[in-house]
Amino acid sequence: MKTVKRTWVVNGESRTVDVPPARRLLDVLRVELKLTGTKEGCGEGECGACTILLNGQPVVSCLMAAGHVPDGSELMTVEGLEKTENGRLLQEAYVEKGAAQCGFCIPGMIMSSYALLTRNPHPDEAEIRTAHAGNLCRCTGYQKIVEAVELAATKWKRA
Amino acid sequence: MSGAGPKRLIYSVAVRILRTRVRYSMTTGVTHRKGIIGKGIARVDGLEKVRGITQYVDDLDMPGCWHAFVVRSPVAHGKLRGLQLDPAFDWSKVVVVTASDIPGPNLFVMHDRSMPVLAADTVRYIGEPMALVAAPTLAQAKEAAAHIKADIEELPPILTLEELVALFKDGKLVTGVEQQAPAGVGGFAGGTPASGDVLCSQSIIKGDVEKGLAEADLVVEGEYTAGYQEQLYIEPQGMIAIPQKDGGVFLRGSLQCPYYVVHELHEALGLPADKVRVRQEAVGGAFGGKEEFPSMVAGYCALPALKSGKPVKLIYDRHQDILFTTKRHPVWVRHKTGLKRDGTITAIKVDFLLNGGAYLTLSDVVMYRGILHAAMGYRCPNVDVNGLTGRTNVFPSGAFRGFGAPQATWGMESQIDRCAEALGVAPHEFRLKNCLQVGDTTPTGMVLIDSVGSPTVLTEALQRAKFDQKLKRCTHGKPGAKSWYGIGLSFFAHGSGFTGDGESKIGTKVLLELGWFENGRPGVTIRVSSTDMGQGAFTVLSQIVADGLCAAIEQVRYPLPDTSLAPNSGPTVASRTTMVVGATLFGAAQKLRAMLEEFAGKPITSARQFDSVADKYLQQHGPTRVENGFKLPDKIKWDQKTFRGDAYPAFAWGCNIAEVEIDPRTLALSVRKVTAVFDIGRLINPVLAKGQIEGGLTQALGYAVMEKMGIRNGRFDADRMQTYIIPTMLDVPEYDIHFVEFPYEFAAPGAKGVGEMPMDGLAPAIANAVFQATGVRMTDLPITPEKLLRALSAKDTK
Numbered sequence: 001m002k003t004v005k006r007t008w009v010v011n012g013e014s015r016t017v018d019v020p021p022a023r024r025l026l027d028v029l030r031v032e033l034k035l036t037g038t039k040e041g042c043g044e045g046e047c048g049a050c051t052i053l054l055n056g057q058p059v060v061s062c063l064m065a066a067g068h069v070p071d072g073s074e075l076m077t078v079e080g081l082e083k084t085e086n087g088r089l090l091q092e093a094y095v096e097k098g099a100a101q102c103g104f105c106i107p108g109m110i111m112s113s114y115a116l117l118t119r120n121p122h123p124d125e126a127e128i129r130t131a132h133a134g135n136l137c138r139c140t141g142y143q144k145i146v147e148a149v150e151l152a153a154t155k156w157k158r159a
Numbered sequence: 160m161s162g163a164g165p166k167r168l169i170y171s172v173a174v175r176i177l178r179t180r181v182r183y184s185m186t187t188g189v190t191h192r193k194g195i196i197g198k199g200i201a202r203v204d205g206l207e208k209v210r211g212i213t214q215y216v217d218d219l220d221m222p223g224c225w226h227a228f229v230v231r232s233p234v235a236h237g238k239l240r241g242l243q244l245d246p247a248f249d250w251s252k253v254v255v256v257t258a259s260d261i262p263g264p265n266l267f268v269m270h271d272r273s274m275p276v277l278a279a280d281t282v283r284y285i286g287e288p289m290a291l292v293a294a295p296t297l298a299q300a301k302e303a304a305a306h307i308k309a310d311i312e313e314l315p316p317i318l319t320l321e322e323l324v325a326l327f328k329d330g331k332l333v334t335g336v337e338q339q340a341p342a343g344v345g346g347f348a349g350g351t352p353a354s355g356d357v358l359c360s361q362s363i364i365k366g367d368v369e370k371g372l373a374e375a376d377l378v379v380e381g382e383y384t385a386g387y388q389e390q391l392y393i394e395p396q397g398m399i400a401i402p403q404k405d406g407g408v409f410l411r412g413s414l415q416c417p418y419y420v421v422h423e424l425h426e427a428l429g430l431p432a433d434k435v436r437v438r439q440e441a442v443g444g445a446f447g448g449k450e451e452f453p454s455m456v457a458g459y460c461a462l463p464a465l466k467s468g469k470p471v472k473l474i475y476d477r478h479q480d481i482l483f484t485t486k487r488h489p490v491w492v493r494h495k496t497g498l499k500r501d502g503t504i505t506a507i508k509v510d511f512l513l514n515g516g517a518y519l520t521l522s523d524v525v526m527y528r529g530i531l532h533a534a535m536g537y538r539c540p541n542v543d544v545n546g547l548t549g550r551t552n553v554f555p556s557g558a559f560r561g562f563g564a565p566q567a568t569w570g571m572e573s574q575i576d577r578c579a580e581a582l583g584v585a586p587h588e589f590r591l592k593n594c595l596q597v598g599d600t601t602p603t604g605m606v607l608i609d610s611v612g613s614p615t616v617l618t619e620a621l622q623r624a625k626f627d628q629k630l631k632r633c634t635h636g637k638p639g640a641k642s643w644y645g646i647g648l649s650f651f652a653h654g655s656g657f658t659g660d661g662e663s664k665i666g667t668k669v670l671l672e673l674g675w676f677e678n679g680r681p682g683v684t685i686r687v688s689s690t691d692m693g694q695g696a697f698t699v700l701s702q703i704v705a706d707g708l709c710a711a712i713e714q715v716r717y718p719l720p721d722t723s724l725a726p727n728s729g730p731t732v733a734s735r736t737t738m739v740v741g742a743t744l745f746g747a748a749q750k751l752r753a754m755l756e757e758f759a760g761k762p763i764t765s766a767r768q769f770d771s772v773a774d775k776y777l778q779q780h781g782p783t784r785v786e787n788g789f790k791l792p793d794k795i796k797w798d799q800k801t802f803r804g805d806a807y808p809a810f811a812w813g814c815n816i817a818e819v820e821i822d823p824r825t826l827a828l829s830v831r832k833v834t835a836v837f838d839i840g841r842l843i844n845p846v847l848a849k850g851q852i853e854g855g856l857t858q859a860l861g862y863a864v865m866e867k868m869g870i871r872n873g874r875f876d877a878d879r880m881q882t883y884i885i886p887t888m889l890d891v892p893e894y895d896i897h898f899v900e901f902p903y904e905f906a907a908p909g910a911k912g913v914g915e916m917p918m919d920g921l922a923p924a925i926a927n928a929v930f931q932a933t934g935v936r937m938t939d940l941p942i943t944p945e946k947l948l949r950a951l952s953a954k955d956t957k
Contacts, residue, residue, distance in 0.1 A: 030218075036214070036217075036218035037210075037212065038211070039393075039443070040217070041393045041395070041477065042880040043476055043477055044477070044879060044880065046880035047393060047477075047880055078209075078210070079210070079211050079212075081211075082210060091206070091209040091210060094205070094209045095201050095202070095205040095206050095209055096201060097846075098199070098202060098849075098850050100205050100208040100209050101444075101694070101695070101850055101854065102392070102393070102394070102442060102443045102444040102692060102693025103204075103208030103209075103213055103441070103443065104215065104392075104393040104394040104443025104444060105393045105443075106211075107211045110209060128888075129888045129889050130889065132888045133887050133888055133889045134887075135888070136880070136887060137393070137888075138391055138392055138393055138446070138858065138885065139444055139693045139694075140850055140853060141850075141852075141853030141854045141856060141891055141894070142853075142857070142888040142891055143891070143894060144853070145888070
């Protein structure tokens with residue numbers, strides 16, 4: 001099978017993969033790069049469990065072909081969060097507020113939180129809810145996630 | 160309260176202990192010192208979850224693992240004449256398992272012995288497994304599966320709840336045949352399927368319902384229905400089967416009940432129970448959907464694993480997971496209530512019919528919980544509840560949070576509202592007059608004495624929501640209004656733990672191991688089969704053990720349950736874990752502490768003392784273990800034949816109040832606010848308990864107004880997340896959640912169940928609010944704008 005070589009900055013490190021161009025970015029992350037934090041909940045862009053940041057923008061990696069992600073792109077997954085100060089305080093806020101229950105949606109959810117706070121460190125509740133509307137959670141009823149983002153916002157360090 | 164920070168959740172706890180209960184609290188050993196119980200500590204597995212390092216089954220690195228694919232019946236009912244393997248295909252690289260390859264009897268041991276692992280001569284629903292294929296890659300397995308053709312002679316199916324109801328009303332739904340069905344034969348025992356067949360039936364009789372109806376000044380009738388509900392855990396079903404050198408198999412998967420898998424599967428595998436080892440991996444949500452069903456997933460990968468000698472993995476994709484897993488039973492419930500003009504209830508007569516699908520699985524117990532809640536909550540001397548589960552040619556219905564109680568409460572609380580309306584009294588006044596209180600008897604004749612949160616949950620909720628003031632603002636479908644507003648309520652109880660004396664029969668066992676942790680300090684490891692599927696069992700049970708030991712939470716560990724290491728503490732179901740397993744662990748921890756205190760010759764009153772005493776003990780005696788079992792109070796009496804007696808060790812109590820707004824032009828319905836008050840006994844971890852309530856109410860919101868699933872051409876008509884819509888962050892209302900604590904003193908530290916309860920009452924509260932908003936009573940869930948339009952049109956043409 002024809003493959004393409006791609007070199008990306010993944011969680012701050014340069015990583016090269018050689019994969020079929022139509023292979024889902026989600027599979028490349030989970031299988032080739034062994035970053036299993038990112039989850040597959042539906043495979044059709046509905047649940048948001050596979051949300052990662054591509055050049056700072058949240059995308060659903062199950063709907064992206066690896067070949068469509070150009071060389072030099074910056075990818076950030078849940079595993080990359082703790083490499084940043086803001087990522088760590090966001091994780092702490094999630095734990096403190098009880099925002100993770102089963103935890104399966106969280107790797108995607110928390111990337112949406114990170115993208116929101118990076119763009120807008122002082123969101124109101126409506127902005128928080130809109131920014132996470134593409135991330136389904138079946139356990140929490142979302143309230144504690146909203147509280148966690150609000151808590152993280154109070155400590156967020158501007159770049 | 161509602162004025163202050165309307166977008167914030169208001170949380171508070173009011174501790175109220177009934178005067179009659181005080182004497183018991185002195186005799187049960189409840190520790191009243193300032194311990195870790197009652198503290199909202201962070202989830203013990205929280206940090207690894209937000210770091211993305213928690214390993215769910217599909218995250219496990221399994222080099223050389225094969226992949227399984229299930230070959231399923233394309234027809235709903237038929238004679239399976241045979242399976243043809245395409246001779247042109249190269250079968251040398253795959254393993255195929257059919258019914259004839261099954262080493263033991265071809266059945267899953269569920270509540271009966273009728274469900275085959277693989278269809279052998281008859282197919283009874285679309286999607287019924289007929290063969291299994293495993294190959295080094297999933298693509299190879301799928302390709303091979305496409306080369307297997309089934310020769311099926313189609314037979315007429317019976318598919319829907321509507322068909323069952325029509326048969327029931329014509330007196331053609333055959334009852335009693337379930338007893339005649341020969342063991343091990345999953346046939347339509349009652350003859351041809353068109354005649355209808357009942358998988359199970361049971362009634363509850365109290366007093367004389369006909370006499371009660373004759374004495375009534377007015378009789379109110381109502382019928383209520385609800386469709387399927389999909390659990391929609393975000394992590395799909397998944398399992399890995401690893402063949403063992405001793406001929407056994409090691410199963411690792413996403414599941415609620417490790418010992419269920421052993422019990423339900425080992426016979427088919429032709430293995431003794433101890434050769435089937437089951438380990439729970441991190442579970443990405445379950446809600447009942449991973450109670451009995453993982454045994455089937457385990458079968459579908461264990462059989463090809465044993466045949467091929469390779470580890471075999473089976474992960475459902477979302478499409479398969481929605482189409483081919485169990486759902487909440489669709490229900491039809493008919494109420495006939497006798498009332499006196501003064502507002503007393505003289506008779507409650509209920510028919511409760513579930514669509515069980517093609518096999519019993521555990522529908523009998525779902526129906527039992529359903530009928531035990533179908534007439535619950537109110538004082539009435541004459542009750543007759545008739546429960547039936549019909550068999551149809553669709554995917555078997557199964558466990559889902561609430562387990563029959565949400566369906567029962569949907570009918571009962573809609574009917575109670577209708578009764579109030581018929582009498583011309585306010586819905587809350589009618590409930591306050593008739594709700595069960597201490598000293599009253601339930602439909603099964605149980606006298607309520609212990610831990611009764613009624614009427615407190617009701618009065619507290621009414622007050623918090625300012626119900627009587629807001630009731631006056633309801634619009635009743637007023638023409639010309641810009642928006643319709645309504646407020647409605649529901650009041651309900653939920654039995655905690657297994658029915659009747661089931662908790663004694665199951666023989667819950669727990670084990671605590673005292674040893675050294677990797678940090679060189681003493682610590683206690685919890686060995687139970689109770690799983691954490693997100694509800695927080697690892698944290699809550701660790702808190703209970705730490706409290707019982709007088710240790711810190713860091714001195715307690717709770718590894719993933721594994722049947723080779725943990726005794727059977729029962730399944731993680733029925734809102735029983737914190738109450739029953741928690742109490743048993745609390746007893747074990749107290750035993751262990753007493754042993755250490757005897758060794759030290761002084762009481763242990765701090766975590767530091769625990770550390771030093773345990774350290775000295777370990778140096779002298781080495782690691783040790785303490786076992787404990789659960790025992791119900793002797794006074795609990797239950798007759799499983801007549802359904803008379805103490806139906807549950809205790810009930811949790813709840814009241815939900817919903818406020819809705821409806822756009823009169825589009826009929827778009829939005830639930831604005833939900834006030835929910837619960838008595839779940841003693842709170843162990845208020846943050847996690849509130850998380851259970853918020854999540855459960857949101858799932859109930861979906862059931863009430865969004866989640867729509869029926870049967871079309873024998874198949875679920877929603878088959879992916881694009882067509883099965885659950886609430887998003889933008890759909891949830893403002894919640895005001897409040898707990899009142901009535902500890903269950905016979906199971907120290909006194910918790911009752913919480914997990915299922917928030918699923919029970921929101922749908923009827925919303926329907927009752929819709930009635931106040933529009934003047935029409937909605938009797939079919941989910942309540943959609945389309946159904947509202949039909950109901951309003953029907954009202955206009957009257």
